[in-house]
Amino acid sequence: MPTDDRTLTREQVLDAYRTVLRARTLDDRRFVLNRAGKLAFIISPRGHEVAQVAAITALQPGRDRFCLYYRNFAAALACGFTPEELMLSAFARAADPSSGGRQTPGNFGSRRRGVIIGSSTVGPQIPKAAGIGLALKWKGEGALCYVSFGEGATSQGDFHEGLNFAAIHRCPVIFFCENNRWAISVPQPLQVAGPGVAERAAGYGIPGVRVHGDDFFAVHLAVRQAAERARIGDGPTLIEAEVLRLQSHSTDDDQRAYRDAAELAAEAARDPIPRMRDMLIQRGWLTAEDDAGLRAEVDREVERATEAAEAAADPEPGSLGRHVYADA
Amino acid sequence: MPERNLVQAVRDALYEEMERDDRVCILGEDVGRKGGVFKATEGLQQRFGEQRVLDTPLAESSIAAVAQGLALEGFLPVAEMQFADYSFPAFNQIVNEIAKVRYRSNGDFGCPLVIRAPTGGGVRGALYHSQSPEAFYCHVPGLKVVLPSTPADAKGLLKAAIRDPDPVIFLEPKKLYRAERQEVGDGDAAVLPIGVATVVRPGTDLTAVTYGFMRAVTIQAASRLSADGIEVEIIDLRSLRPWDVESCVRSIEKTGRVAVVYEANRTGGFGAEIAAELAERCFASLDAPVSRIASPDVPAMPFSPSLEHAFMLNPDKVADGLRRVARY
Missing domain, CATH: 3.40.50.970 (Thiamin diphosphate (ThDP)-binding fold, Pyr/PP domains)
Structure with missing residues (x-):
């Protein structure tokens, strides 16, 4: 996969890098808050951030639709959620824009941003995205639907039904699999036979692409090409981004119990964020001083977001029965 | 028309x-x-x-x-x-x-x-x-x-x-x-409003709450009881969620007796919910226990005509059930 930087400006890439840093810093803060007993449950994007932001940077938030999954914390930031909004969600406050504190953080939704409200079972967003894609095709406005999921979700029947439907009707959908090789404790060989997920695209007669998820430009290019195909009516693409799960599945899991310590250490040394920083420095787009300044700025942002969210109000108990139906 | x-x-x-x-x-x-x-x-x-x-x-x-x-x-x-x-x-x-x-x-x-x-x-x-x-x-x-x-x-x-x-x-x-x-x-x-029942047959001695195919079966059963001088008021719910509790309560306040007739197997059927709600709401008006007339608790309806007949409620079975409530 050749790298591709022709369509992105330095500012856009630096903006993406800032989003990546925000995701990591916010997530680190969430884990501290969890260990302090202030946040109940967190799913970390650690190791996935660069792939997620690179993908969204190739799309058009506000025009396109996004069916995200629970590990898409960095993708949500790239779609326009602010650090404070994501902290409101972590604290389950009334002002959480996704669900008003009803869902666990990681179920992102915002009608005005085109982020379709998520849920916590694995894979149902995949055929739903096919339906959204069908609607977008009927509308004929050139918008597309991006749907993401882990490799564990590809074992679900809904993965097959969604790809099958979207392929038959050439729906403008990008199926983006973030393969971190672990579905909680079950490794990829017990989830997928053969080399991986991308090969499955052949069975649906659609392109399947595998990319290194730590290569910002490679992911961006794969998604951009899939978007071009989708927008001109050439149908869906399945992209498999190989990523690292540098954190346990969730705050209720400890991957040291079932993963090899040496492997964990080796993966930690391959963290994609320093790699992105080095690439930017190499290009002369960023200096070490810029990077330190940016990180300090992001730290302050996360500090403000945390304070605001922690001080925000919980949902009113009396609101429990609202929005069951349109008239209540 | x-x-x-x-x-x-x-x-x-x-x-x-x-x-x-x-x-x-x-x-x-x-x-x-x-x-x-x-x-x-x-x-x-x-x-x-x-x-x-x-x-x-x-x-x-x-x-x-x-x-x-x-x-x-x-x-x-x-x-x-x-x-x-x-x-x-x-x-x-x-x-x-x-x-x-x-x-x-x-x-x-x-x-x-x-x-x-x-x-x-x-x-x-x-x-x-x-x-x-x-x-x-x-x-x-x-x-x-x-x-x-x-x-x-x-x-x-x-x-x-x-x-x-x-x-x-x-x-x-x-x-x-x-x-x-x-x-x-x-x-x-x-257009008819969702959630509004209809009184199919007026009666004074017993209320039968039913829906679907059981409406016709209950009408036939009621004419048999009528020959014995027992007049059954039949309510067809038409909508089950929401269901028209008030129409049922009004009828029971008049008749003092109620049976729920439904085609599904008895245990945990929606008729059980209807019976529970009406027992709570109408306790002071009731002269007999709220009764369910439903299909047997076997996994589903068999193919053989003899077994299908044995499973399905028919006017005889419903009439027997209604008589028991009327004579309690």
């Missing part, structure tokens, strides 16, 4: 709503070319085209999921499950996704769609074409459940369901598809 049987009334409702609003569309297995295995969509694809009447792959989860995607994008899909028994592969999409969209997004998203499914037995359909699964769906806040028993009710309530801002499970008793013809109105005047 033209005379129509129940399946023709369903088809007319679909036709009229598609004429009235071009957001209304149909999807399901065999709904297009064939016009539905029961002909509920006959001629609609010829009239409205292959987009608005879409033959889907044979995959119920994606039928529900795609309908949801279309609804989220502003279309008004009517999905057909070929048999209510076949809605279970779509159970997660219906119960975890569709029903909870509004609630989990704190009102940011809604999901206006209809899932139609032929329900019930007595047609030699055996285990997998005879089930009455309404209780599963009635248990789910966020869904509405409608189960009409006459052509006019089917048409009026299906039109209301299509216009409803929330998801509606619309169950059609297949035994009644061609059972009776009656004059059926059209246009807006034919």
Whole structure:
């Protein structure tokens, strides 16, 4: 996969890098808050951030639709959620824009941003995205639907039904699999036979692409090409981004119990964020001083977001029965 | 007004709503070319085209999921499950996704769609074409459940369901598809409100609350009791979620006795919920225990005529049950 930087400006890439840093810093803060007993449950994007932001940077938030999954914390930031909004969600406050504190953080939704409200079972967003894609095709406005999921979700029947439907009707959908090789404790060989997920695209007669998820430009290019195909009516693409799960599945899991310590250490040394920083420095787009300044700025942002969210109000108990139906 | 049987009334409702609003569309297995295995969509694809009447792959989860995607994008899909028994592969999409969209997004998203499914037995359909699964769906806040028993009710309530801002499970008793013809109105005047029962037969001695195919069976049973001087008031609920508690309470305050007659197996059937609610509400008016007249607790209805007959309620069995309540 050749790298591709022709369509992105330095500012856009630096903006993406800032989003990546925000995701990591916010997530680190969430884990501290969890260990302090202030946040109940967190799913970390650690190791996935660069792939997620690179993908969204190739799309058009506000025009396109996004069916995200629970590990898409960095993708949500790239779609326009602010650090404070994501902290409101972590604290389950009334002002959480996704669900008003009803869902666990990681179920992102915002009608005005085109982020379709998520849920916590694995894979149902995949055929739903096919339906959204069908609607977008009927509308004929050139918008597309991006749907993401882990490799564990590809074992679900809904993965097959969604790809099958979207392929038959050439729906403008990008199926983006973030393969971190672990579905909680079950490794990829017990989830997928053969080399991986991308090969499955052949069975649906659609392109399947595998990319290194730590290569910002490679992911961006794969998604951009899939978007071009989708927008001109050439149908869906399945992209498999190989990523690292540098954190346990969730705050209720400890991957040291079932993963090899040496492997964990080796993966930690391959963290994609320093790699992105080095690439930017190499290009002369960023200096070490810029990077330190940016990180300090992001730290302050996360500090403000945390304070605001922690001080925000919980949902009113009396609101429990609202929005069951349109008239209540 | 033209005379129509129940399946023709369903088809007319679909036709009229598609004429009235071009957001209304149909999807399901065999709904297009064939016009539905029961002909509920006959001629609609010829009239409205292959987009608005879409033959889907044979995959119920994606039928529900795609309908949801279309609804989220502003279309008004009517999905057909070929048999209510076949809605279970779509159970997660219906119960975890569709029903909870509004609630989990704190009102940011809604999901206006209809899932139609032929329900019930007595047609030699055996285990997998005879089930009455309404209780599963009635248990789910966020869904509405409608189960009409006459052509006019089917048409009026299906039109209301299509216009409803929330998801509606619309169950059609297949035994009644061609059972009776009656004059059926059209246009807006034919629309009936969801959640309103109808008194089918006035009576003074005993209330029978029923719905679906059991309405006709209970009417026959009531004439047998009438010969013995016992007058049964029959209420056809028509809608199960929400259901018209007040009409039942008014009747029981008059009669002092109530039996709930339903086709599903007894334990955990929706009739159990009706019985519990009426026992709570009407305790002071009751001269006899609230009674359930339902099918036996075997897994489903067998194929052999002798076994099917043994399973199904009929006027004799219902009359026996009603007499027991009347004589208590």
